[in-house]
Amino acid sequence: MYILKIVPKMFLICFICILFLPTVQVSAELEIENKLNNYIENYLEEYQVPGASVAIVNNGEIYYSKSWGVTGESEEKVTTETPFTIGSISKPLTGLAIMNLINENTVELDDPVQKHIPWFTLEDKKAASQITIKHLLTQSSGISTYTGLTISDKESKDFHAIENNVESLSNVKLTASLGEKHQYSNANFLILGALIEEVTNQTYSKYMEKNVFQPLGMKNAAADHESAYNKGYLSGYQSWFGIPQKSSVTYDNGGAPYGYITASVKDMVQYIKFLSQQDFNNFLNEENMNLYLTPHIQTGDNRYYGLGIRISNLDNKDKMLWHSGSTPDSHAELFYIPETDWGGVILTNKNNSLEEEGLYYLKFGIINILDGNEPVEIPENTPTIQLVTLLFICLLLGLFIYLLIIIKSKNILKRFIWRIFGVICLSLSIVLIPLLIFSVGAPWHAIRMFSPDLALLTIVTVTLLALNGLLSVKISSKKLKNNF
Numbered sequence: 001m002y003i004l005k006i007v008p009k010m011f012l013i014c015f016i017c018i019l020f021l022p023t024v025q026v027s028a029e030l031e032i033e034n035k036l037n038n039y040i041e042n043y044l045e046e047y048q049v050p051g052a053s054v055a056i057v058n059n060g061e062i063y064y065s066k067s068w069g070v071t072g073e074s075e076e077k078v079t080t081e082t083p084f085t086i087g088s089i090s091k092p093l094t095g096l097a098i099m100n101l102i103n104e105n106t107v108e109l110d111d112p113v114q115k116h117i118p119w120f121t122l123e124d125k126k127a128a129s130q131i132t133i134k135h136l137l138t139q140s141s142g143i144s145t146y147t148g149l150t151i152s153d154k155e156s157k158d159f160h161a162i163e164n165n166v167e168s169l170s171n172v173k174l175t176a177s178l179g180e181k182h183q184y185s186n187a188n189f190l191i192l193g194a195l196i197e198e199v200t201n202q203t204y205s206k207y208m209e210k211n212v213f214q215p216l217g218m219k220n221a222a223a224d225h226e227s228a229y230n231k232g233y234l235s236g237y238q239s240w241f242g243i244p245q246k247s248s249v250t251y252d253n254g255g256a257p258y259g260y261i262t263a264s265v266k267d268m269v270q271y272i273k274f275l276s277q278q279d280f281n282n283f284l285n286e287e288n289m290n291l292y293l294t295p296h297i298q299t300g301d302n303r304y305y306g307l308g309i310r311i312s313n314l315d316n317k318d319k320m321l322w323h324s325g326s327t328p329d330s331h332a333e334l335f336y337i338p339e340t341d342w343g344g345v346i347l348t349n350k351n352n353s354l355e356e357e358g359l360y361y362l363k364f365g366i367i368n369i370l371d372g373n374e375p376v377e378i379p380e381n382t383p384t385i386q387l388v389t390l391l392f393i394c395l396l397l398g399l400f401i402y403l404l405i406i407i408k409s410k411n412i413l414k415r416f417i418w419r420i421f422g423v424i425c426l427s428l429s430i431v432l433i434p435l436l437i438f439s440v441g442a443p444w445h446a447i448r449m450f451s452p453d454l455a456l457l458t459i460v461t462v463t464l465l466a467l468n469g470l471l472s473v474k475i476s477s478k479k480l481k482n483n484f
């Protein structure tokens with residue numbers, strides 16, 4: 001009898017649970033959505049980002065998708081279909097194009113590059129003949145990061161720009177032996193872009209459109225200047241002292257294989273679905289798909305590089321496939337975590353290399369929120385280096401005015417000290433830019449593109465150092481003349 005009494009109660013409890021379970025689930029999802037909104041919007045406000053678009057995927061479905069702000073140029077409203085330049089996230093897409101050629105038996109991973117591009121060469125002809133497709137994909141060809149930057153961001157609209165850039169490598173020296181060292185270099189993926197053009201007898205852009213973008217359903221994606229603008233791409237903003245200024249940098253046809261593919265968050269969601277293997281299983285066979293997602297070279301503690309994609313925390317539940325990307329006026333992050341099946345993409349249309357850390361923190365904060373943890377604190381966007389440099393410029397300017405005043409004096413003391421000070425200032429004016437180039441490991445062109453405010457401040461500093469040096473030497477010389 002007791003059992004007969006309790007059974008209806010149990011059914012009632014189960015019925016109530018079933019009835020209210022969707023409500024509880026929806027409530028939890030709304031809470032996460034609100035946390036994501038607040039966290040992302042705080043970042044956008046702190047870093048003064050004019051336009052952004054974010055999407056999060058789970059189990060092959062869009063879990064969260066939102067856009068903010070405006071584009072550059074005509075200041076159109078950003079939507080989930082607005083294309084952004086995705087920077088170095090272009091590299092895993094170029095890698096995927098190569099894997100498609102491998103899948104079709106057109107090329108093999110261990111093929112020497114010269115088998116398909118006979119005209120490709122470097123200063124070391126023997127080493128150039130031994131560089132393979134795998135060396136390029138894993139960034140272990142021996143070509144340096146610095147070399148890659150010297151041929152990047154040229155703003156070329158020429159459809160032969162990729163080939164021309166690769167031809168310009170003919171006098172480049174390798175800085176490591178083949179396969180010995182991971183050196184992240186745009187040059188590697190430029191060569192892969194040229195290889196795609198050579199073996200398919202079509203432009204890199206056309207191949208990507210037909211054989212990668214269309215099969216994956218990336219409708220807004222493009223890989224050349226004309227196609228990008230026709231599909232709605234508009235340039236972004238460069239950051240000056242943290243403040244967005246409409247970019248003067250234009251799309252670079254020669255940079256598509258390593259950093260100038262344009263795509264919307266809807267497009268990148270399709271790529272994340274591919275990574276999760278929820279869809280497009282016929283794009284690559286199982287063997288080549290596994291090869292594409294396998295780490296091939298270690299780049300740091302718990303960090304690896306595959307065939308164009310980064311892999312972290314390989315042997316635990318936090319394993320993540322990811323890549324960052326930046327151009328002078330955009331910054332992006334993409335990630336996929338196999339254990340939880342969370343994937344996401346963040347596209348923004350403002351950049352300065354001194355601010356890029358912020359988006360990296362935003363990515364991990366979003367992941368923490370999705371895992372039910374507290375988000376990481378995003379660093380404040382204070383242009384400390386620029387402000388310190390500006391203070392130094394003010395001191396130099398004050399000194400310059402002082403020197404202009406005392407140069408008219410007939411009683412100049414400590415002429416030897418002025419001579420030494422002048423020589424120091426002149427020497428610093430000569431070595432400052434080379435020292436900056438050496439310390440950041442990037443050519444002046446790249447510094448000017450990715451940190452235009454710092455580049456301008458450096459030029460002003462060099463100018464004032466030179467003027468102060470010349471005035472100091474003149475003052476000391478003037479005193480010497482008065483002695484005779």
